[in-house]
Each structure stands twice: as structure tokens, then as C-alpha cells.
Amino acid sequence: MGGKTFVSLTWMLTTLWWISVTAAYGGGRMAGSRIVDPGIFVDPTADPLHNGKIVIAHYADAAGISDRDLVSEVVRVGKGAYHVRFHQYYRDVPVAFAYLGVHYDRQGRVQLIEDRTIGGLHLSVDPEIPATEALSIARGAIGIVREARGRPKIALRIDPRIGKGRLVWEIRWPTLEPLGDWHLFIDAKRGRVIDRWNELFFDRAFVYDPNAVQATNDPTLSDEENADTPALTDARVEIPLFGLSGNRLVGPFVDLCATGITGAYKPACQAADPDGTPPYTFDFTRSDDRFEEGIVYHAIDAMQRYIQDTLGFTSINNRSIPAHAHYYDSDNAFYSSDDKGLHFGDGGVDDAEDADVILHEYGHAILDDQVPGWGIGFRTEQRAIGEGFGDFLAGMFNLDRGSSAYQETQDRWAAIAEWDAVSYGTPVRGTTALRWIDGTDETTGEDIGAYSGKPSEVHDDGRYWSAMLTCIFRDLGREATLELALESHFYLLPDMSDQAFENAVSAMILADETLNGGANRERIAECAMDRNLIECVPLPAPSFLSPSGGEHHQAGEEVTIAWSREGIPDEATFSIDFTDRCDPFLFDDMEGERSGWSVSHGAGLNDWMPVSTRFHSPSHAFFAAGSDRVSDQYL
Missing domain, CATH: 1.10.390.10 (Neutral Protease Domain 2)
Known part of the structure; x- marks a missing residue:
């Protein structure tokens, strides 16, 4: 609606309605097109992907995107809504950063269409730089010394950030030295490195239940180079472990055998009950590497059960996530979107001894599961x-x-x-x-x-x-x-x-x-x-152009409602409220006595006056004395 100074719609009246219009605005720095409450309904019992395609069919022509090739990519189900994500393609090549999201509630009302698709693309999709050369360029840009963590993945993409688009090689490369999940865009025509960043979600380490300081109320505790001390041994608490099917810390929500994780400096899957018979008891102290595996298992298993049983979400990262309690000797921990696992370091206090660290990293895994591709880029909001x-x-x-x-x-x-x-x-x-x-x-x-x-x-x-x-x-x-x-x-x-x-x-x-x-x-x-995360932009109140007031309309009559949007940003959304309640134009309970009334009389001898006898309101009435023409002198 850019450039228009008014908004209108036509409504079929079925009864008498009072109408009001208000505007709402989310802020001053909007990206893409966000259509809130577009007035589309779908069958909530139907397949979410099918419903997503129906919504796009309604939306595409009106939005001028019917020529864009959209391929379904992600379907997620929340507690109260369904979420379908489509990825834009151009001549069978995915367009980077170009998505369209459809969100509808459990009653079938479409709540939001978020359109980040790109128009005006026009380019060749035949690379001049072969994939092998692009990988060689990427290897040099990263400065790889040791791979060890996995093989690179390479595919063509359209980078829409310049002109009519640019063909690039997208490369994802997990490496051990330098440690990273590297993400690169290489120009497929000239071989130039356009973007390079490390997607590992790093943080310093933390752990006990939840950690030794919080458990003991003693901030003076120290690591002493991973040594056992009476205080730190006593800080341990005995807790039940759920979901184990054998004498290893592998369960429905976490896998301490670290399946799929490679390149570690110590072995995973160390903890086991020495006597090997159930019920299993994992009784180790912090100088033993098996101790941290027990902490990681308990923290993640308890968190996932809390998400499901208390918060009511059964489809958020509901898997056995691989976790390595002693991946490397640095004072860091990270989640990798490549191997989908958690990696904890042994520098300083072992990271896997502080449940805050463990759950922080698990938070990254949750986001990657809910929003695949989360956190693209390096220094971003x-x-x-x-x-x-x-x-x-x-x-x-x-x-x-x-x-x-x-x-x-x-x-x-x-x-x-x-x-x-x-x-x-x-x-x-x-x-x-x-x-x-x-x-x-x-x-x-x-x-x-x-x-x-x-x-x-x-x-x-x-x-x-x-x-x-x-x-x-x-x-x-x-x-x-x-x-x-x-x-x-x-x-x-x-x-x-x-x-x-x-x-x-x-x-x-x-x-x-x-x-x-x-x-x-x-x-x-x-x-x-x-915290200045959104801007508060005051909006002028919309003013009606039609109806202007005083009109009489009959049931079944079409009525056009129009209002001015002058001074209101294009990104604003409008809500229209209808009510069949007719508010009175005048109301006075007479408790304020005259309270601004002018009194007179047209018959009889005396003006009307407020009195407190024979009242009809809580305490007062108006009374006119001496008139034989008034059947009830008290009002």
C-alpha cells in the first residue's frame, strides 16, 4: 500500500455495528514483508504442508510472487500453532537467505506470512569455477591444518545481495585445526571469497547440580587443576538417572558415547558401573573423566524431560543428542550444526562440570532444531x-x-x-x-x-x-x-x-x-x-473518511469503510473492531445534583430542581412543584 493515503474495505452488514479502526506498528527497521492476520483460514485437521501451499496460492498473486519457485523445507508444530517454511529456488538452484514462512493457529487462522523471497533475479547458473577449485580456495582461506572432524559439503547457491544475483559455491567444512564449522561463499565466476565465518557456538565452560559453587553456597572453591578435595567431593549429590538401557550413559535424549563426533583428544563413552549389573551406579569423583559424563547425562536428560513434561513441548530437539564430555583441552564448549553434537573442553574447570555450561550449549541445539539454519553469519543479532x-x-x-x-x-x-x-x-x-x-x-x-x-x-x-x-x-x-x-x-x-x-x-x-x-x-x-531491542514509534490515530457518521444502513447492505493513513508508516497494520452495542450519547446518574444542567419549565410555575426524596437514582431525583400537567413530578 505504499504511496496510498487511504485504506478501504467493503463489508456486508448483517446487523447494526459500531466500528473503530486502530493502527499498530512494530518498529522502524523492518526486514522483508510481514503480513499479520491476512484473513486466510485453512483446515486445521489437514496436513500442515498442504495448508502451507494453500496459503501461498492465496498470497502469491496478490503479492506479485507467483513467478517464484518455492520449495517446502521445514514443518514444525508448536503448542498452539503450525509453522511451514519454504525456500526460494531460481532455475533449480537455492537462493541464499530467501525464505517464506507460513504460520497458522490450531483453529486454522493464518497468523503470519513472512516473505523474504527475492524478485528480479536474472543470471546464468553455470559455474566457471569448478567445485574442486572452489574447495582448494576455501582450504586456503580457512588455513586448514587438520580436518579430522568430517568432509566438506559444497553446493551451488544464488547470492541475491548484489544486482540481479550472483552464482556462488556454498561450502561447509568442519575442521579440527583451526577448530570450526566453517561456512564460506566463493564466487563461482571469479573464485573470490565473498563470505567466511565460523558457525561453532562457542562459550566458556561451567557444571555439578548445577555446579559446585551454587550447590555448596561457597564462592571460594577453586579448581586446583582438576584435583579431588573433600569439599568438592562432598558437593556431589546422588540423583537418579532415567532412560538407560545398558551399562553406558546412552538414553533417549543424550548419548555420551558421542555417536558421529570425531576428532576428540580423549575417548568418549568411558563411564560404566564397574560391577556391570543393574541397577547401575556411576560413582566417580572429579579427577576421574567418567565423573563429567554423568553430569552431562543428567543435565540434558532432565532438561528434555522438563521441556516435555512441564512445558508441554514434545517436538523440540526430541532426540538422543551426541555429547563428548572431554572433546579437547581448551577452556571452551560448543555446539556444532555439522555433527549436531555438544563438545566440552577440559581447560580451567572442566566445562562438563557445570550444568549451566551444558544447558547453555543445549540451548544452541534447541534453536538449530526449531529454526534450521539458525544464526547465519558471524556478528549478528x-x-x-x-x-x-x-x-x-x-x-x-x-x-x-x-x-x-x-x-x-x-x-x-x-x-x-x-x-x-x-x-x-x-x-x-x-x-x-x-x-x-x-x-x-x-x-x-x-x-x-x-x-x-x-x-x-x-x-x-x-x-x-x-x-x-x-x-x-x-x-x-x-x-x-x-x-x-x-x-x-x-x-x-x-x-x-x-x-x-x-x-x-x-x-x-x-x-x-x-x-x-x-x-x-x-x-x-x-x-x-x-533494552532498546525495539523502537517505540507513536502513531497518529486513523481518521474515518467513510462512513462519516449519522448514516442509516440496512441489514444485507454493503458498506464501504475507508480511513486516512496519512502520517502512518507503510509497515503499520490496522485492526478493525466491530460491536453491536450502542453506547448512549448521554448519561447522568444525577448524583452530582445540577452538575452543569440548565433547568427551566415550559408548563407549570416552577423550574425543575434536584431533590433527595422519592428518588429513582441512588439518592436524587428531579422535581417540579405545582404542575397539574405532569403525571409524575419526579424524574
Whole structure:
């Protein structure tokens, strides 16, 4: 509707309606086309992919995209809605970053169509640089010393970011040295490296139940080069392990034999009950590498059961995820989208000794499952959202674990990975932490303030997202906030733009509408605005052009409703409210006595006056004395 100064629609009247129009606007930096409530309904009992194609058929002609080749790619089912993602192709070659998402609720109402498809493409799809040469160029650009983690994957793509499109080789290469899941675009005509980034989701390490510091209320504990001490041995707690089918830590939700993970400096699958007979007991101390395998198993198994049994999501990363408790000797942990596994390092405090670290990395796996291709690019807002979500997930799950005295002292419940941080952290509120989820700076103890509007370092920027979620948590509570966060991910697409924060907040609001009827919309927006994750743009009220008021319409008559959109941005959406309730033009209960009334009389001798006898309202009536022409002198 760009350029138009009015909006109109025609409605068939079936009764008398009062009509009002309001405008809503999500912010000033929009990416792509987001059509909210397009007025399309589908059969909620039909196959989601079939419904997605029906929606596209309705939408394509009106939006001018009927010439674009869209191929179904992802179908996801949330608690309250269905989500179908299509990928655009050009002459049988996928177009990078070009998606169309369809989202509809369980009543069949289409909630959102998000269109990021690209028009105007015109190019040859025959490469001048062969795949072997592109791989050689990529090897040099990465500086590969050791592969070991897997073979590269290479395919042609259309890069739509320049002119009418550019043919590129997309290469994904998991390497051991330098460690990375490398993602590159190589110009298929000239052989130039266009993009290169490492997609590993790194973080420093954390672990116990949830970690030694939180469990013991003792921030003075130290690693002592992975040595056993009486205090650290006593910090262990005995917990049941569920889902084991044998004498190895392999279950329905986590696999400590690390199936599919290669290149580790130590073997996986070490932990086993020495006597080999059930029930199995995995009783090891921290100087034994088998100890950390037990912690990883318990943390992930418990989290997935919580997601299913408490939060009610049965299709979020519901698999046995491979995990290696001693992958390498660095003080880092990471999730790999290549082998779909978790990898923990042994530098400093062993990463797999802090459940906050484990669950943070599991958060990356959750996002990759809900939104395949999540976090494309390197220094992006969407990657920052992933870091903030991982912190918040760990903090919320471990909120009531360990020592309550520790958690309740100076809001230490908001500290993440205190045990891992003993080797590098700065004391804040009496403890060290990797990060805090309440907006506290982990080095100064001051509030981090508001987002600058431009991405910087993803872990630093992720603090704004976790602070926003914590703000919502303070009002809604843990389970309701986690449900909103998880449901909202289904509404997102891979996003390397600087609008990812805004898009994610919009998804949270849409998830709230799906789950709660929109009851928390204002609070979500307030928490996001507090951290400058969305802009608040005041809008002028739309003014009616037709009907202008006073018209009389009959049932069955077509009525055109038109209103001005002057001064309202193109991205604004309008809502129309109808009601069959006729509000009175005048109301006065007369309790204020005359309260501005002018009184007179046309018959009789005296003016009307307020009195408190024979009243019809709670305490007053109007009375005219001495008139033989008034049947009831009290009004």
C-alpha cells in the first residue's frame, strides 16, 4: 500500500455495528514483508504442508510472487500453532537467505506470512569455477591444518545481495585445526571469497547440580587443576538417572558415547558401573573423566524431560543428542550444526562440570532444531539472541537447584556458570560468574543499559536478550516465560539482518497471542523497549473518511469503510473492531445534583430542581412543584 493515503474495505452488514479502526506498528527497521492476520483460514485437521501451499496460492498473486519457485523445507508444530517454511529456488538452484514462512493457529487462522523471497533475479547458473577449485580456495582461506572432524559439503547457491544475483559455491567444512564449522561463499565466476565465518557456538565452560559453587553456597572453591578435595567431593549429590538401557550413559535424549563426533583428544563413552549389573551406579569423583559424563547425562536428560513434561513441548530437539564430555583441552564448549553434537573442553574447570555450561550449549541445539539454519553469519543479532537464550534457559532451569541461601543472597540466582568462572571471573555481589541474566555486567556489577542498535560481540549483545527475558519472568514466572520463548522460535527464519531483535520480539508477541490470547503483549513490549531491542514509534490515530457518521444502513447492505493513513508508516497494520452495542450519547446518574444542567419549565410555575426524596437514582431525583400537567413530578 505504499504511496496510498487511504485504506478501504467493503463489508456486508448483517446487523447494526459500531466500528473503530486502530493502527499498530512494530518498529522502524523492518526486514522483508510481514503480513499479520491476512484473513486466510485453512483446515486445521489437514496436513500442515498442504495448508502451507494453500496459503501461498492465496498470497502469491496478490503479492506479485507467483513467478517464484518455492520449495517446502521445514514443518514444525508448536503448542498452539503450525509453522511451514519454504525456500526460494531460481532455475533449480537455492537462493541464499530467501525464505517464506507460513504460520497458522490450531483453529486454522493464518497468523503470519513472512516473505523474504527475492524478485528480479536474472543470471546464468553455470559455474566457471569448478567445485574442486572452489574447495582448494576455501582450504586456503580457512588455513586448514587438520580436518579430522568430517568432509566438506559444497553446493551451488544464488547470492541475491548484489544486482540481479550472483552464482556462488556454498561450502561447509568442519575442521579440527583451526577448530570450526566453517561456512564460506566463493564466487563461482571469479573464485573470490565473498563470505567466511565460523558457525561453532562457542562459550566458556561451567557444571555439578548445577555446579559446585551454587550447590555448596561457597564462592571460594577453586579448581586446583582438576584435583579431588573433600569439599568438592562432598558437593556431589546422588540423583537418579532415567532412560538407560545398558551399562553406558546412552538414553533417549543424550548419548555420551558421542555417536558421529570425531576428532576428540580423549575417548568418549568411558563411564560404566564397574560391577556391570543393574541397577547401575556411576560413582566417580572429579579427577576421574567418567565423573563429567554423568553430569552431562543428567543435565540434558532432565532438561528434555522438563521441556516435555512441564512445558508441554514434545517436538523440540526430541532426540538422543551426541555429547563428548572431554572433546579437547581448551577452556571452551560448543555446539556444532555439522555433527549436531555438544563438545566440552577440559581447560580451567572442566566445562562438563557445570550444568549451566551444558544447558547453555543445549540451548544452541534447541534453536538449530526449531529454526534450521539458525544464526547465519558471524556478528549478528540472531546469534546474540542464541547466546542470551542459552544463558536464560540455564538460569531458569537451575533456578531452584543447589543452595537456596546462595540463590537468594543478592539475587545470585541470576548468575550463570559460577563454578566455571572461578578461574577467570571478577567477583560481583560476592561471587564470580560467566554472565548474569538480569542485566548485570559480569565485570563491574553495574547495569548493562540499553542495546546500541548495532551488533558488536554476540555474547555481550546476548545479555540484552536475557535481560529482556528476565524482565518478563519477573511478571509471568519461569514456566510461562520459557513457554513463550520456545513457542516464539517457531515464528522465526534464519536472519543475518540488524532487525533480528525486532523480529524476535514480534515473534514473542505473536506467541503470547497464540498461548495466552495476547494478555502479556504490553509487558513484552515494555521489557524489550527498556533494552532498546525495539523502537517505540507513536502513531497518529486513523481518521474515518467513510462512513462519516449519522448514516442509516440496512441489514444485507454493503458498506464501504475507508480511513486516512496519512502520517502512518507503510509497515503499520490496522485492526478493525466491530460491536453491536450502542453506547448512549448521554448519561447522568444525577448524583452530582445540577452538575452543569440548565433547568427551566415550559408548563407549570416552577423550574425543575434536584431533590433527595422519592428518588429513582441512588439518592436524587428531579422535581417540579405545582404542575397539574405532569403525571409524575419526579424524574
